[in-house]
Amino acid sequence: MRSVRIGREVRYAERTASTMDDARVGADRDGERSAGVAYVGGQQTAGRGRQGRNWISEPGAGLYVTYHLVPAVAVEHVPLLAAAGALAVADTARELARLETELKWPNDVLHAGRKLAGVLAEARHGPRLDVFLGIGLNLREAALPPDVRALATSLEAASGRSPEPETALAALSVALEAWCILLERDPSALVEAWRSRLVTLGQPVRLALPEGGTVEGNALDVTSNGELLVRAGNGEVRPYAAGDVTSRLPENNHNTA
Numbered sequence: 518m519r520s521v522r523i524g525r526e527v528r529y530a531e532r533t534a535s536t537m538d539d540a541r542v543g544a545d546r547d548g549e550r551s552a553g554v555a556y557v558g559g560q561q562t563a564g565r566g567r568q569g570r571n572w573i574s575e576p577g578a579g580l581y582v583t584y585h586l587v588p589a590v591a592v593e594h595v596p597l598l599a600a601a602g603a604l605a606v607a608d609t610a611r612e613l614a615r616l617e618t619e620l621k622w623p624n625d626v627l628h629a630g631r632k633l634a635g636v637l638a639e640a641r642h643g644p645r646l647d648v649f650l651g652i653g654l655n656l657r658e659a660a661l662p663p664d665v666r667a668l669a670t671s672l673e674a675a676s677g678r679s680p681e682p683e684t685a686l687a688a689l690s691v692a693l694e695a696w697c698i699l700l701e702r703d704p705s706a707l708v709e710a711w712r713s714r715l716v717t718l719g720q721p722v723r724l725a726l727p728e729g730g731t732v733e734g735n736a737l738d739v740t741s742n743g744e745l746l747v748r749a750g751n752g753e754v755r756p757y758a759a760g761d762v763t764s765r766l767p768e769n770n771h772n773t774a
Contacts, residue, residue, distance in 0.1 A: 524555040524690025533558040536583040540649045552587040580685045583651040594704045596743040599624040600711040602636035605692035614676035622717040631670040725761040
């Protein structure tokens with residue numbers, strides 16, 4: 518491992534319910550000694566994505582990791598840790614597979630419109646700020662269920678390269694550490710890097726809100742805290758902190774991402 522703080526220690530379970538839950542247990546048990554630890558599962562039986570969705574975590578298909586972070590950032594910048602995770606995945610794909618990717622707000626990594634990786638950040642406020650950053654990166658196509666392959670891709674399918682999970686973890690940890698350091702020093706620089714790779718911006722979108730309901734409009738920009746600015750049909754511009762975005766194409770009403 519070439520990282521200094523993040524991922525220097527790895528706790529691995531061949532089969533686990535969720536690496537996110539493992540990280541929470543480790544943080545409760547070990548306190549700040551758990552900071553920077555990468556909790557990895559060879560298979561997850563109850564892996565989850567955003568809004569409680571199931572994350573397919575078959576053995577051999579991908580890298581399933583949750584990092585326990587204790588970041589030195591302002592509370593309002595905590596949501597940007599998910600952006601740091603997405604940027605780290607993009608760097609990892611480029612380094613290991615020479616693969617260029619696109620980022621979809623808020624935290625998906627795509628290649629050719631198909632999902633390569635997902636990032637989930639959960640924060641817990643108490644005597645210290647704990648952030649649990651979960652990342653699922655698809656490595657091998659053959660291990661993905663057939664119904665998932667229609668919407669997702671893998672490093673193997675997109676590039677012909679299929680790095681081992683250990684190799685992917687090492688590269689990801691280095692990249693994530695670099696982005697986290699930048700976030701602590703200059704949040705605006707991280708936002709600018711993230712903004713430049715977001716394919717969501719400038720597009721007509723449909724935003725499904727966590728509390729229910731949808732918003733349709735044009736995705737204009739992201740705020741300094743990572744919220745998506747959407748201009749609705751009536752001209753009103755509002756920021757949204759969370760939601761599921763799909764491209765809205767008036768001609769055929771089909772989603773492309």
